[in-house]
Amino acid sequence: xxxxxxxxxxxxxxxxxxxxxxxxxxxxxxxxxxxxxxxxxxxxxxxxxxxxxxxxxxxxxxxxxxxxxxxxxxxxxxxxxxxxxxxxxxxxxxxxxxxxxxxxxxxxxxxxxxxxxxxxxxxxxxxxxxxxxxxxxxxxxxxxxxxxxxxxxxxxxxxxxxxxxxxxxxxxxxxxxxxxxxxxxxxxxxxxxxxxxxxxxxxxxxxxxxxxxxxxxxxxxxxxxxxxxxxxxxxxxxxxxxxxxxxxxxxxxxxxxxxxxxxxxxxxxxxxxxxxxxxxxxxxxxxxxxxxxxxxxxxxxxxxxxxxxxxxxxxxxxxxxxxxxxxxxxxxxxxxxxxxxxxxxxxxxxxxxxxxxxxxxxxxxxxxxxxxxxxxxxxxxxxxxxxxxxxxxxxxxxxxxxxxxxxxxxxxxxxxxxxxxxxxxxxxxxxxxxxxxxxxxxxxxxxxxxxxxxxxxxxxxxxxxxxxxxxxxxxxxxxxxxxxxxxxxxxxxxxxxxxxxxxxxxxxxxxxxxxxxxxxxxxxxxxxxxx
Amino acid sequence: xxxxxxxxxxxxxxxxxxxxxxxxxxxxxxxxxxxxxxxxxxxxxxxxxxxxxxxxxxxxxxxxxxxxxxxxxxxxxxxxxxxxxxxxxxxxxxxxxxxxxxxxxxxxxxxxxxxxxxxxxxxxxxxxxxxxxxxxxxxxxxxxxxxxxxxxxxxxxxxxxxxxxxxxxxxxxxxxxxxxxxxxxxxxxxxxxxxxxxxxxxxxxxxxxxxxxxxxxxxxxxxxxxxxxxxxxxxxxxxxxxxxxxxxxxxxxxxxxxxxxxxxxxxxxxxxxxxxxxxxxxxxxxxxxxxxxxxxxxxxxxxxxxxxxxxxxxxx
Numbered sequence: 001x002x003x004x005x006x007x008x009x010x011x012x013x014x015x016x017x018x019x020x021x022x023x024x025x026x027x028x029x030x031x032x033x034x035x036x037x038x039x040x041x042x043x044x045x046x047x048x049x050x051x052x053x054x055x056x057x058x059x060x061x062x063x064x065x066x067x068x069x070x071x072x073x074x075x076x077x078x079x080x081x082x083x084x085x086x087x088x089x090x091x092x093x094x095x096x097x098x099x100x101x102x103x104x105x106x107x108x109x110x111x112x113x114x115x116x117x118x119x120x121x122x123x124x125x126x127x128x129x130x131x132x133x134x135x136x137x138x139x140x141x142x143x144x145x146x147x148x149x150x151x152x153x154x155x156x157x158x159x160x161x162x163x164x165x166x167x168x169x170x171x172x173x174x175x176x177x178x179x180x181x182x183x184x185x186x187x188x189x190x191x192x193x194x195x196x197x198x199x200x201x202x203x204x205x206x207x208x209x210x211x212x213x214x215x216x217x218x219x220x221x222x223x224x225x226x227x228x229x230x231x232x233x234x235x236x237x238x239x240x241x242x243x244x245x246x247x248x249x250x251x252x253x254x255x256x257x258x259x260x261x262x263x264x265x266x267x268x269x270x271x272x273x274x275x276x277x278x279x280x281x282x283x284x285x286x287x288x289x290x291x292x293x294x295x296x297x298x299x300x301x302x303x304x305x306x307x308x309x310x311x312x313x314x315x316x317x318x319x320x321x322x323x324x325x326x327x328x329x330x331x332x333x334x335x336x337x338x339x340x341x342x343x344x345x346x347x348x349x350x351x352x353x354x355x356x357x358x359x360x361x362x363x364x365x366x367x368x369x370x371x372x373x374x375x376x377x378x379x380x381x382x383x384x385x386x387x388x389x390x391x392x393x394x395x396x397x398x399x400x401x402x403x404x405x406x407x408x409x410x411x412x413x414x415x416x417x418x419x420x421x422x423x424x425x426x427x428x429x430x431x432x433x434x435x436x437x438x439x440x441x442x443x444x445x446x447x448x449x450x451x452x453x454x455x456x457x458x459x460x461x462x463x464x465x466x467x468x469x470x471x472x473x474x475x476x477x478x479x480x481x482x483x484x485x486x487x488x489x490x491x492x493x494x495x496x497x498x499x500x501x502x503x504x505x506x507x508x509x510x511x512x513x514x515x516x517x518x519x520x521x522x523x524x525x526x527x528x529x530x531x
Numbered sequence: 532x533x534x535x536x537x538x539x540x541x542x543x544x545x546x547x548x549x550x551x552x553x554x555x556x557x558x559x560x561x562x563x564x565x566x567x568x569x570x571x572x573x574x575x576x577x578x579x580x581x582x583x584x585x586x587x588x589x590x591x592x593x594x595x596x597x598x599x600x601x602x603x604x605x606x607x608x609x610x611x612x613x614x615x616x617x618x619x620x621x622x623x624x625x626x627x628x629x630x631x632x633x634x635x636x637x638x639x640x641x642x643x644x645x646x647x648x649x650x651x652x653x654x655x656x657x658x659x660x661x662x663x664x665x666x667x668x669x670x671x672x673x674x675x676x677x678x679x680x681x682x683x684x685x686x687x688x689x690x691x692x693x694x695x696x697x698x699x700x701x702x703x704x705x706x707x708x709x710x711x712x713x714x715x716x717x718x719x720x721x722x723x724x725x726x727x728x729x730x731x732x733x734x735x736x737x738x739x740x741x742x743x744x745x746x747x748x749x750x751x752x753x754x755x756x757x758x759x760x761x762x763x764x765x766x767x768x769x770x771x772x773x774x775x776x777x778x779x780x781x782x783x784x785x786x787x788x789x790x791x792x793x794x795x796x797x798x799x800x801x802x803x804x805x806x807x808x809x810x811x812x813x814x815x816x817x818x819x820x821x822x823x824x825x826x827x828x829x830x831x832x833x834x835x836x837x838x839x840x841x842x843x844x845x846x847x
């Protein structure tokens with residue numbers, strides 16, 4: 001007889017054992033390790049420590065996947081029950097908060113740890129490549145395990161405290177970011193404040209400095225750097241292991257203690273209106289107004305993407321960021337140029353645009369799916385293609401601020417870009433570069449840029465597709481799939497096709513995107529009929 | 532009567548499961564046509580095909596004479612589909628919601644203003660047009676949902692369980708709105724589990740079971756059983772009258788006359804429709820001096836007809 005405390009935990013483990021996805025995930029990760037081994041094998045001739053290089057890649061991949069899992073798989077542990085309005089039902093049973101937490105989160109932690117354990121026999125082969133010892137491999141896996149425990153419980157805490165998975169993921173991501181950059185950020189802030197004569201000291205005090213040093217050592221990244229250095233003979237378990245374990249336990253205990261406070265009342269799940277005011281409000285300037293000729297664009301622009309208020313807020317936020325960049329450059333006493341500013345602005349807006357686009361593509365159809373409104377749209381006298389494109393147009397409209405700033409940056413940087421192209425032209429004339437080599441360099445550059453652009457388009461399609469297939473985690477899953485796919489496809493293409501690799505990769509991406517495009521349409525029709 | 536929906540030999544399969552086994556029926560203009568069946572009978576599949584959400588696999592479906600597979604967009608303009616769940620943009624106000632759907636159907640702003648005003652009056656929601664939908668009760672949300680279906684003035688309404696989850700008052704009010712819509716010339720095809728309400732509301736009915744049509748035709752035809760040779764009538768007198776009952780028992784073609792009920796002098800007469808005209812029965816009763824207060828054909832309840840036509844148990 002299973003005690004009520006472990007009932008849900010036991011059920012979750014049994015479900016995981018029966019689910020095909022568990023085995024697919026394990027096989028996928030092991031497959032990725034084998035691809036890495038294959039690329040390591042290719043580099044055996046010219047790499048000094050291929051085993052170390054392989055294991056460093058495997059560690060990076062694991063770290064990346066753990067981070068993504070923290071933002072999706074772990075962060076949704078309790079919020080998914082809240083969103084489905086089933087947490088109240090769980091609480092009505094004999095299950096107490098501890099058993100719910102163990103069942104909903106700790107079972108996921110076990111699954112993730114097993115996923116890590118599956119790889120160990122394969123990654124131990126790195127020893128045979130040379131440049132790494134078994135001790136180093138085990139030390140890294142222990143560090144990764146401790147980090148998973150910390151991250152899963154941190155995400156659990158925010159999952160308990162948040163109403164939605166997106167909120168929990170955002171909070172987890174923010175805290176994780178601060179955990180990693182904190183030891184650098186704090187001295188940075190102190191230096192800025194000192195530069196503005198707000199504080200006297202420009203460096204942290206000794207006590208703070210030693211605390212920051214300890215903080216740095218708690219980071220798994222520092223631990224990886226330490227363990228993967230040549231000739232590592234340190235302890236198998238370091239400060240990072242114990243500190244991450246302690247932080248994980250602390251997060252779990254806090255989650256347990258605040259569970260009642262945050263999960264006592266079951267709130268009716270209602271889609272958010274944001275800052276779209278009613279037409280009867282005094283702030284009706286920010287109301288949605290009357291629908292446009294393309295009514296669906298109007299609906300999505302206002303009620304999915306935040307409308308005019310969100311556009312203004314983004315314009316101000318990006319302007320503020322631009323000004324901040326100028327100030328930082330100024331503080332560094334670097335020579336300030338319009339083209340430098342333009343490049344920075346282009347880079348920042350491209351980064352912000354990519355993040356925004358990834359988020360938008362994850363929710364563009366998810367909202368309709370979640371609130372079961374797709375069938376109402378599907379009976380409009382429009383094709384599903386037209387419905388989808390109108391929704392995309394609304395998303396792009398909301399994306400406008402970042403595009404505006406990108407083009408401002410481009411306008412500022414254009415003289416420098418033109419100058420660089422002229423220099424390249426003059427240089428190849430002067431040197432008398434071999435035509436074949438020149439063409440190869442130019443085509444590789446164009447191929448690389450096209451590949452990057454198409455990879456983003458493919459990634460967006462994948463996010464949309466996953467959002468139509470899975471309840472949560474579409475964005476992290478798509479990022480993981482694109483990352484794993486690139487790890488596999490890019491070396492393979494260069495190995496098999498040499499100079500023409502980009503042609504093969506671009507063709508594959510175009511075909512893949514085309515297939516996804518058609519499948520998204522078909523999936524939308526299926527979902528509309530399922531509603 | 533002009534047929535509005537014509538379904539002929541329609542089959543639909545979900546992988547290994549045959550949801551519709553080749554059904555055929557017709558829905559006539561300006562009728563309220565009930566669509567009844569146990570869970571898993573295939574009602575929702577048929578409704579989704581009519582609403583153009585699913586493509587017909589085999590057989591033909593035409594709405595207003597247009598093939599549903601070929602003229603999807605034209606058909607969509609003429610139908611209004613209300614699914615069996617509250618699929619609404621609950622972050623919108625009532626007016627925004629109706630305005631959006633009006634615009635999506637291509638109505639100009641002035642036309643939308645008039646139509647929205649009309650449908651809100653019809654559904655008695657004109658006082659709540661600036662309220663958030665999320666703040667409305669379930670009954671009111673159902674009214675808004677119905678208003679949405681009406682906003683482009685469709686001739687045919689497809690309603691899937693419109694009264695489910697509503698309290699008795701909201702349910703009665705919804706039925707009154709549907710009656711009013713029929714008077715306005717709409718054809719209503721309504722799927723429901725609440726048989727008593729369908730019996731009073733619908734003039735036609737189709738009963739489905741296990742993917743097949745078990746009955747389709749008029750409601751009266753279903754519950755009165757006019758086609759049978761044996762007729763059953765109920766005779767009610769002011770007081771017990773043994774002489775009269777004796778005379779009726781001896782009429783040629785009379786099969787059985789029941790004993791009176793303990794509290795009311797009511798008799799059930801079973802006779803051969805061909806041999807014994809109803810007039811003869813009445814004349815005989817009056818001639819023997821009985822005071823008649825009621826004489827009517829016994830009708831089955833829709834519940835009974837439904838139970839007779841459908842098989843027990845869950846479809847596997």
